[in-house]
Structures are given as structure tokens and as C-alpha cells.
Amino acid sequence: MEVWTVVAKLIGAGLAIGLGAIGPGVGIGILGMGAMNALGRNPEARGPIMTNMILGIAFAEAVAIYALVIAILLIFVA
Amino acid sequence: MSKRNRRSLFLKIGVLAVGLLAMIVVSFLGSEVGSGIFGLKPASFLKVEAPQYHPAPERPFPSLPITNTLITAWISMAVLFLLFFIGTRNMKLVPNGLQNFLELIVEAAANFIEDPAGEKHGRWFFPVCTTIFLFVVANAWLSLIPGFETVHVNGEPLLRSANTDLNIPAALAVVSFIFVEYWGFKARGVSYLKTFFQVGPLWSALKLISAGNIKAGAGGLLNGFVSLFAGLLEILSHLIRMVSFTFRLFGNMTAGMILVMIMIFLVPWVLPSLFYGMEAFFGFIQAMIFAGLTLGFACAAVMEEE
Numbered sequence: 001m002e003v004w005t006v007v008a009k010l011i012g013a014g015l016a017i018g019l020g021a022i023g024p025g026v027g028i029g030i031l032g033m034g035a036m037n038a039l040g041r042n043p044e045a046r047g048p049i050m051t052n053m054i055l056g057i058a059f060a061e062a063v064a065i066y067a068l069v070i071a072i073l074l075i076f077v078a
Numbered sequence: 079m080s081k082r083n084r085r086s087l088f089l090k091i092g093v094l095a096v097g098l099l100a101m102i103v104v105s106f107l108g109s110e111v112g113s114g115i116f117g118l119k120p121a122s123f124l125k126v127e128a129p130q131y132h133p134a135p136e137r138p139f140p141s142l143p144i145t146n147t148l149i150t151a152w153i154s155m156a157v158l159f160l161l162f163f164i165g166t167r168n169m170k171l172v173p174n175g176l177q178n179f180l181e182l183i184v185e186a187a188a189n190f191i192e193d194p195a196g197e198k199h200g201r202w203f204f205p206v207c208t209t210i211f212l213f214v215v216a217n218a219w220l221s222l223i224p225g226f227e228t229v230h231v232n233g234e235p236l237l238r239s240a241n242t243d244l245n246i247p248a249a250l251a252v253v254s255f256i257f258v259e260y261w262g263f264k265a266r267g268v269s270y271l272k273t274f275f276q277v278g279p280l281w282s283a284l285k286l287i288s289a290g291n292i293k294a295g296a297g298g299l300l301n302g303f304v305s306l307f308a309g310l311l312e313i314l315s316h317l318i319r320m321v322s323f324t325f326r327l328f329g330n331m332t333a334g335m336i337l338v339m340i341m342i343f344l345v346p347w348v349l350p351s352l353f354y355g356m357e358a359f360f361g362f363i364q365a366m367i368f369a370g371l372t373l374g375f376a377c378a379a380v381m382e383e384e
Contacts, residue, residue, distance in 0.1 A: 054363060055363075055366075055367065055370070058363050058364070058367050059367070061330075062322070062325075062326040062329070062330075065325065065326060065329035065330050065333060066325055066326075066329060068329055068333050069325050069328070069329040069332070072131070072133065072332065072336075073133070076131060076132070076133050077133050
């Protein structure tokens with residue numbers, strides 16, 4: 001394989017996961033902020049807040065996982 | 079607790095923590111990357127193979143069309159079957175032991191499902207959603223057993239976490255899609271198609287125009303086209319769900335596998351166990367999300383839009 005193809009693949013994979021992690025990072029930050037706010041207002045609702053926060057984080061994280069899948073595909077398959 | 083006892087407890091914990099930290103530092107310095115950074119010689123007893131990831135599942139028996147992820151899926155089915163068979167063989171009214179544990183799982187799942195879906199629809203959704211949950215969580219947790227991926231047959235690993243094969247999440251996603259559509263038709267009959275082909279507003283606008291009321295009809299015409307388009311988007315979103323289901327589970331499990339491999343390569347002692355714990359948690363969460371999303375989409379499908 002030509003060297004530039006390898007270079008392009010590696011840069012593409014790095015960009016894919018690097019840029020793809022920005023959005024979910026911000027999203028998880030907002031989720032955590034919301035959960036902390038809710039916890040401060042209503043400390044008794046710790047259980048439901050925790051469960052829903054983890055569910056929401058898993059959804060936000062899924063977007064980063066898509067980017068990771070693309071990166072993995074670029075490196076190992078393409 | 080007396081002061082003396084507490085002091086000895088703190089001492090024990092402190093010694094343990096220092097020991098674990100020392101093990102982490104030693105194993106990092108002795109591993110290939112760490113010793114390279116500090117210009118040391120890698121220790122021979124800490125030699126770990128560089129992590130290698132193959133996207134496609136391996137085939138340990140070249141003559142048979144069986145991949146190692148398929149074998150693992152069979153094993154987790156067998157484990158679940160045996161667990162529930164043994165647990166419910168001679169059931170008692172007052173459960174104890176294994177039966178108690180299984181009833182705890184089933185009851186928690188039933189509550190989780192009947193809460194949004196209601197009594198009638200919850201009974202439809204319960205078998206499929208709970209099966210998906212149990213299968214995914216069994217696949218995820220079985221692969222965390224130490225030595226799971228180290229058994230080799232014909233140079234290929236005999237076992238590999240079933241969720242890291244793209245086909246198994248895809249199969250589960252297709253099952254979930256088919257059941258959601260089936261429940262939609264079962265609950266609402268042919269009128270379920272109205273979700274996808276919203277011709278109602280367009281039809282009434284055309285009727286108005288043909289009746290001669292051009293001004294009211296023209297306003298309704300735009301509305302009709304918009305809702306027709308929204309219905310077509312709904313078809314697309316039902317199809318894209320399958321892709322998103324597949325890649326969410328596959329990506330999470332694969333990323334976990336690679337993460338553990340890389341941590342073992344970087345720091346062979348102590349630290350990977352923390353990531354094992356994290357993987358156990360993520361396996362549970364992903365199973366819950368797969369089942370919960372199926373449940374959510376099913377609830378949306380059976381709901382009347384009035």
C-alpha cells in the first residue's frame with residue numbers, strides 16, 4: 001500500500017474519534033450538570049436521578065461509539 | 079470499635095493500598111511501553127503480547143462454518159437455559175436460593191416493563207424484552223471470565239465475546255424491529271399504516287379543492303404534503319433504528335474489549351481489574367438500553383395517536 005494511503009487512514013481515524021468525542025463530551029457534561037442541579041434541589045430523589053442520568057449518559061456516549069466504530073473500520077478494515 | 083483496633087485497620091488498608099500502588103508502578107515500568115519511556119529493559123515476566131484486534135470473528139475449525147462468537151452465543155444460551163431450568167425445577171411457594179434470585183430478576187423486569195406499557199401490552203412485551211436483556215447481559219458477562227479468550231484451537235481463539243461480532247447485535251436489532259412492527263399491527267390493526275402513510279390531510283385538502291373551495295384547499299394542500307413527508311421520514315427512522323441498535327451494542331462491547339487489551343498491555347498488574355469492573359457495568363447498562371429501547375419503541379408503536 002502506498003504510504004500516503006496509510007497516512008490518510010491514520011489521520012482520518014484520529015480525526016473521526018477526536019472530533020466525534022467533542023459532542024458527546026459536551027452532552028455528558030450537560031447531563032451531569034442537570035443531575036447535580038436536580039440533586040441539589042431534591043436530595044431525596046437520588047435513586048431515580050442516578051438511573052436516568054446513567055441512561056442519558058449511555059445514549060450520549062453511543063454517538064462517540066459510532067465515531068469509534070468508524071475509526072476502527074478505517075484502521076483495521078478499509 | 080476501640081482506638082487500637084481502628085488504628086490496626088487503617089494500617090492494614092494503608093499497607094494494602096501502598097502494595098497495590100507499588101504493583102501498578104512496577105508493572106508499568108516493566109512493561110514494554112513504560113520501560114521504553116524511561117529507557118529501562120522490559121522485564122521478561124511482564125511480557126504481554128501487543129494488542130491485536132481482528133474485526134471479523136475467527137473460525138477455530140476451518141472445515142466447519144462455525145465462528146467462535148457463535149460458539150460463545152450457544153454457551154450463553156446454554157448457561158441461561160440451565161440456570162432457569164435448575165432454578166425452576168421444583169418450585170416452592172416460598173422461594174429460596176436460586177429460585178428466589180430468578181424471581182427477583184423476572185419481577186424487576188416485569189415491573190420495568192409494565193410501568194410504561196401497562197398491564198395488557200406489558201404482557202406482550204415482557205418475553206421479548208427480557209430475553210434480549212438476559213442474552214446480551216449473559217454474552218457480556220461470560221466474556222469477562224478470566225481465561226475466556228486464551229483458549230486456542232488450531233491457532234485461533236475458541237471463544238470470543240458474542241457481542242463483538244457485528245452479526246449478533248444486528249440479528250437482535252432485526253428481531254426487535256420485527257416485533258415492534260408486529261405489535262403495532264396487533265394493537266392497531268391496519269390503521270397502524272397511518273403512521274407511515276399520512277394521506278389523511280392531503281385527501282381532505284383535495285376534497286375541498288374538488289368541491290370548489292380553492293382558497294381553503296390550497297392551505298390544506300401544503301399541510302398534506304408536509305404530513306405525507308413526515309410519514310415517509312417515519313419509515314426511514316424505523317429502518318435507521320436497526321443500524322443504531324447494532325452499532326451501539328457492537329461498538330460499546332468492542333471498545334471495551336480493546337480498552338481492556340490495551341490496559342493489560344500498558345499496565346499488566348492491578349489496573350486492568352478496575353476496567354474489568356467497568357466492563358461488567360457497561361455490559362449491564364447496554365443490555366438494559368437494548369431492552370429498554372425496544373420497549374420504548376414498542377410503546378410508541380402500540381399507542382393510539384389521537
